[in-house]
Amino acid sequence: MKVFVIDVAKCNGCYGCQVSCKDEHCDNEWLPYAKTQPETGHFWMKMNEKVLGSVPKVKMSYVATPCMHCENAPCKEATKNGSVYTREDGLVIIDPEKAKGQKQLVDACPYGAIYWNEKLQLPQKCTGCAHLVDEGKLPRCVDACPTDAIRFGEEAELKELIGKAEVMKPELGLMPKVYYLNLPKNFVAGAVFDPIDDECLEGVKVTLTAVGQSKNYIATTDGFGDFWFKRLDAGTYALRLEKEGFYPFSMKSFEVAESVNVGDIALNKKLD
CATH class of the missing domain: 2.60.40.10 (Immunoglobulins)
Incomplete structure (x- = not known):
C-alpha cells in the first residue's frame, strides 16, 4: 500500500511541490488516470500557507495538501457509476472518462481536494502521479521537494515515521493515506x-x-x-x-x- 508522509517542519515554503504538479499535469494527458489540469484554479498539490500569531511573535506554517487517498473515500460513495476507484497500491483515481458531468464529487470531499474542470465538465484531483508510479518513479511533488519534506513509498517501509505521524480530520474515520509529522499547533x-x-x-x-x-x-x-x-x-x-x-x-x-x-x-x- 502506497502512502505519503509529509514533515511540515522540513518545509521551507518554496512551493516546488505545487509548481512541479502544474508542470507535470498542465498541457499533459496521462490516460487512463488524468486529463489535462487547467493552468488556473486547480491545485492538485496545494500549499496552504498561514500566518500564526501577531507581530512581533509570528511564525509561518506551510502545509502541502494533496488528495488524501482515503481508504474509506467519500468520493467513491458519491459516484454514480463507479467512476472513482482504488488501485491495488492504494491510490484513489477518478476515471476521466466515466466521471464526466459528476460535479457532486467536488462537494463529497471533506478536504477540498477535488476540483471542477468547467471546460471538460470533469471532476479532477491528485492521482499520486500514478503514471509515474507505474514506471517505478516517484510522484513529481516528491521528486521536486528540496528538503525531503514529502516522502512516498510502501506503508511497511515508512512504518516508523507513520507511528509518529497523524492524519488530517481523523474524526471522520476515512483512513487517509497521507500522514503528517509536525502539523502546526x-x-x-x-x-x-x-x-x-x-x-x-x-x-x-x-x-x-x-x-x-x-x-x-x-x-x-x-x-x-x-x-x-x-x-x-x-x-x-x-x-x-x-x-x-x-x-x-x-x-x-x-x-x-x-x-x-x-x-x-x-x-x-x-x-x-
Missing part, C-alpha cells in the same frame, strides 16, 4: 520588561496553566525577555510570571483558539 508567546529601568527581563519564570486540566507548562524568558509555549491544544489558559525581586504578574483565563501573542508585560520591581 497553537502557541502562546510574549515578552517581559522592567518599566523602571526600561530593559528586557531575562530569567523570568513563566508558568502557563491549562485551566480545568491542572496541567502546567514552564518556560524562562531569554535575553530579549521573550517566552514561547509551542504545540498547544486549543483551550482556556492562565499565565503567571515570577522573578526574584519583582512582584509576580498573573493573567487569568484567556482563550487560545489560535496562536496568541500576549504582548509586552511589565514586571514591577520591589522597592525596599
Whole structure:
C-alpha cells in the first residue's frame, strides 16, 4: 500500500511541490488516470500557507495538501457509476472518462481536494502521479521537494515515521493515506520588561496553566525577555510570571483558539 508522509517542519515554503504538479499535469494527458489540469484554479498539490500569531511573535506554517487517498473515500460513495476507484497500491483515481458531468464529487470531499474542470465538465484531483508510479518513479511533488519534506513509498517501509505521524480530520474515520509529522499547533508567546529601568527581563519564570486540566507548562524568558509555549491544544489558559525581586504578574483565563501573542508585560520591581 502506497502512502505519503509529509514533515511540515522540513518545509521551507518554496512551493516546488505545487509548481512541479502544474508542470507535470498542465498541457499533459496521462490516460487512463488524468486529463489535462487547467493552468488556473486547480491545485492538485496545494500549499496552504498561514500566518500564526501577531507581530512581533509570528511564525509561518506551510502545509502541502494533496488528495488524501482515503481508504474509506467519500468520493467513491458519491459516484454514480463507479467512476472513482482504488488501485491495488492504494491510490484513489477518478476515471476521466466515466466521471464526466459528476460535479457532486467536488462537494463529497471533506478536504477540498477535488476540483471542477468547467471546460471538460470533469471532476479532477491528485492521482499520486500514478503514471509515474507505474514506471517505478516517484510522484513529481516528491521528486521536486528540496528538503525531503514529502516522502512516498510502501506503508511497511515508512512504518516508523507513520507511528509518529497523524492524519488530517481523523474524526471522520476515512483512513487517509497521507500522514503528517509536525502539523502546526497553537502557541502562546510574549515578552517581559522592567518599566523602571526600561530593559528586557531575562530569567523570568513563566508558568502557563491549562485551566480545568491542572496541567502546567514552564518556560524562562531569554535575553530579549521573550517566552514561547509551542504545540498547544486549543483551550482556556492562565499565565503567571515570577522573578526574584519583582512582584509576580498573573493573567487569568484567556482563550487560545489560535496562536496568541500576549504582548509586552511589565514586571514591577520591589522597592525596599
